[in-house]
Amino acid sequence: MLPPVMAGVDGSAESLAAAEWAAREAARRDRPLQLVHVWSWHPREGADASATAVQRYLARRALRQAEDRIRRTCPGVKLDDEQIEGPATGALLHAAEQAELLVLGSRGLSGFTGFLVGSVALGVVARAARPVVLVRAGEEATDEHLPDDDGNLSTRTGYRDVVLGIDLDDPCDDVIEFAFEAARLRGARLHVVHAWQERSPLGLGPGDIGLVNGREQADEWLGFLTAVLKVWRDKYSEVEVAETVTEGRPQSVLVRASTGASLLVVGRRMTERPAGPRTGPVTHAAIHHVGCPVAVVPHE
Numbered sequence: 161m162l163p164p165v166m167a168g169v170d171g172s173a174e175s176l177a178a179a180e181w182a183a184r185e186a187a188r189r190d191r192p193l194q195l196v197h198v199w200s201w202h203p204r205e206g207a208d209a210s211a212t213a214v215q216r217y218l219a220r221r222a223l224r225q226a227e228d229r230i231r232r233t234c235p236g237v238k239l240d241d242e243q244i245e246g247p248a249t250g251a252l253l254h255a256a257e258q259a260e261l262l263v264l265g266s267r268g269l270s271g272f273t274g275f276l277v278g279s280v281a282l283g284v285v286a287r288a289a290r291p292v293v294l295v296r297a298g299e300e301a302t303d304e305h306l307p308d309d310d311g312n313l314s315t316r317t318g319y320r321d322v323v324l325g326i327d328l329d330d331p332c333d334d335v336i337e338f339a340f341e342a343a344r345l346r347g348a349r350l351h352v353v354h355a356w357q358e359r360s361p362l363g364l365g366p367g368d369i370g371l372v373n374g375r376e377q378a379d380e381w382l383g384f385l386t387a388v389l390k391v392w393r394d395k396y397s398e399v400e401v402a403e404t405v406t407e408g409r410p411q412s413v414l415v416r417a418s419t420g421a422s423l424l425v426v427g428r429r430m431t432e433r434p435a436g437p438r439t440g441p442v443t444h445a446a447i448h449h450v451g452c453p454v455a456v457v458p459h460e
Contacts, residue, residue: 164194164240166259168252171222174265174297179226181295181453182263183234184304188345189260192238193230196255197222198248219243233301249283256284261291261455266447285447286439289430291338291457293423294447303452304346304422319348320422320452321402325414325442327427328354328381331388332459335427340396342423342455349400351421352389355413356381356405381405411445418450425455 167182169175179195186193199215223241230239244251256262264281285292302313306320324339343350356377382405393401406413418424426443439447439456446454 162191163258163260164192165189165261165263166194166196166256167226167263168265169195169197169222169226171218171225172265172297174295175222176226176229176265177297177299178263178265178293178295180229180233180301181293181299183230183237183239184301185261185263185293186237187234191260192240194259195223195226195230195239195241196244196252197241198244198246198251216243248280249287252280252284253287253289256288256290256292259290261293262288263293263295266294266296282439282447285428285443285456288456289458291455293453293455295453296451299453319346320420321349321351322346323414323418323421323424324350324352325410325417325424325426325446326352326354326385326388327410327442328356328384328388332427332457334459335425335457336389336392338455338457339425340392340399342425343399344396346422348422349402351402351404351417352385353414353417354381354385354405355408355410357407357409378405378407410442411449414442414446415449418446418452421452423453423455424450425457428456428458430458430460 165182165186167175167179169179183193197219199219220243223243227239227241230237242255244255252262262284264284266278266281281294285294301315304319305313305315306317308314308317322339322343324336326336339350339352358377382403385403385405389401389403404417414424414426424446426446428439428443443456447456
């Protein structure tokens, strides 16, 4: 059986939006959809049986609510569900090992563009071995598409850009391939963005771009980006690609570039750190301040 697209659901508005986005992604990838609910864990002996029964009832209700919504909006998706006993972060990480990708909900900040990311979602993103997509509450199918000729929302128009944030100091094939495949599945343009900052001559190493003129540095970075993407352009010849290199803080550049996108793709290095797994500053900024769904792709 093909690995499913998996969505964590808990009955909240954000998890319902995530489940619906996951159903559309499963349809695009021709994969089954697996809905997962993690119910509260009672480790102490003699835990109240009635509390466990209530948790199971709430789990079943949350899954049924998500299933009903998906059957209305994506009736062709092959759908299954599962209840898992917590703790939530560990249970989701374990479940995601069998998935193509895991989709989780994250509340949109009222009055702002961005996410309010809970501790479970952050823990999963920081430690998952599979791609994780965060979807804000209120995300609709029409948000992925360009407006029609009259400026109205529609699902009959083309998809908005997929944006890839790339670090040319350490470009990763897994992240690049995920972005190209996402663009191919949507028939969307892929907008690849690299932000560079001028370095002190003392900090330059062999092969570093250290030209004095900023315009020349930008041209050098653009040439490097074009070379890195060539093999992927050849493999995904049907995908239109736009390349942008911009001087500035990567966090700010990426947040601006993703405005109006259908999906932002960023990478996360899986190397263990002394303080334990965590997201880097660019990924952290993306999952907190970007309005579109964000795919975090782990890599070595």
